[in-house]
Amino acid sequence: MSLVIQPSLFGSSGDLGLADLGAAVERRQLSNGAWIDLRPGFVTAADELFDALASTVPWQEERMHMYDSDVRVPRLLARYAQGETLPHPVLDKARSALNAHYIEELGEPFVSAGLCLYRDGSDSVAWHGDRVARESARDTMVAILSLGAARPFALRPKSGGPGLRLQIGHGDLLVMGGSCQRTWLHAIPKTARCLGARISVQFRPHWGNDLGKPTGDARDA
Ligand SMILES: O=C(O)CCC(=O)C(=O)O
Numbered sequence: 001m002s003l004v005i006q007p008s009l010f011g012s013s014g015d016l017g018l019a020d021l022g023a024a025v026e027r028r029q030l031s032n033g034a035w036i037d038l039r040p041g042f043v044t045a046a047d048e049l050f051d052a053l054a055s056t057v058p059w060q061e062e063r064m065h066m067y068d069s070d071v072r073v074p075r076l077l078a079r080y081a082q083g084e085t086l087p088h089p090v091l092d093k094a095r096s097a098l099n100a101h102y103i104e105e106l107g108e109p110f111v112s113a114g115l116c117l118y119r120d121g122s123d124s125v126a127w128h129g130d131r132v133a134r135e136s137a138r139d140t141m142v143a144i145l146s147l148g149a150a151r152p153f154a155l156r157p158k159s160g161g162p163g164l165r166l167q168i169g170h171g172d173l174l175v176m177g178g179s180c181q182r183t184w185l186h187a188i189p190k191t192a193r194c195l196g197a198r199i200s201v202q203f204r205p206h207w208g209n210d211l212g213k214p215t216g217d218a219r220d221a
Contacts, residue, residue: 021101034180039173046171075123082111110203121191132207133181149195
C-alpha cells in the first residue's frame, strides 16, 4: 500500500531524545480507581521521530466485521509483539524509561508496542476499553506516546457521568492506569478540522493476547 504523508512541520527543534519522567509526570485521579498520568513534551524534537515512523513503519489497513459486512478500520496499524525490534531506537529508550518509572507500581514491564496512524480527521477510534484488559479484574496500564497533530483524546466512565477531553500534543505522554481499561472508555473522535496526521505508540504489558487486536466489534467505527 502506498501512503503519502507530508514531512512533519510541527516545529520542534533541538535533538531527538527523551525528557525526564520523575516529578514531571502529573497524575489525575478519575472515578472508580482509574487514573491518568500526563507528561507533556516527553519526546524532544519529535519531528524526526514522526517522519521516521510515518515513512518506515509497514502500516497496514485492516478490515473488521460489523453489521454483517466487512468495513475498513479508519486508521492504519502496525504491531510489535514482545521481543520484536521496534521501528526506531527512541521507542526502545522510551519503553526503558517507562519501565524504570512504572515497574514498581505496575508489577511487570511494558513489552509490546502498537502503532496507529491517523491520516487525517476522518481517521478515528471509537469508544472502547482495551481488549483483554477490559475483561480482566486486574489493574493495568497503557502508556501512549503521541506524535504529530494534537487530536482530542476523549475519556468517559462506563457507568455514565461526565467525561473529559484531553489535548495530547506532539511528543506528549499519556498513561492510563488503575482500572481505566475496565471502568472507563476512551476514543479518538473524528474531527472536521484539518489537523494533519497523528501517530500514537501504545506500550502495553504482556496480557497474554495478540496485542489488543480489535475483535471485530464497533470500536473502530
Ligand atoms: O491513538 C490513541 O491514542 C489511542 C489508541 C487506542 O485507544 C487503541 O488503539 O486501543
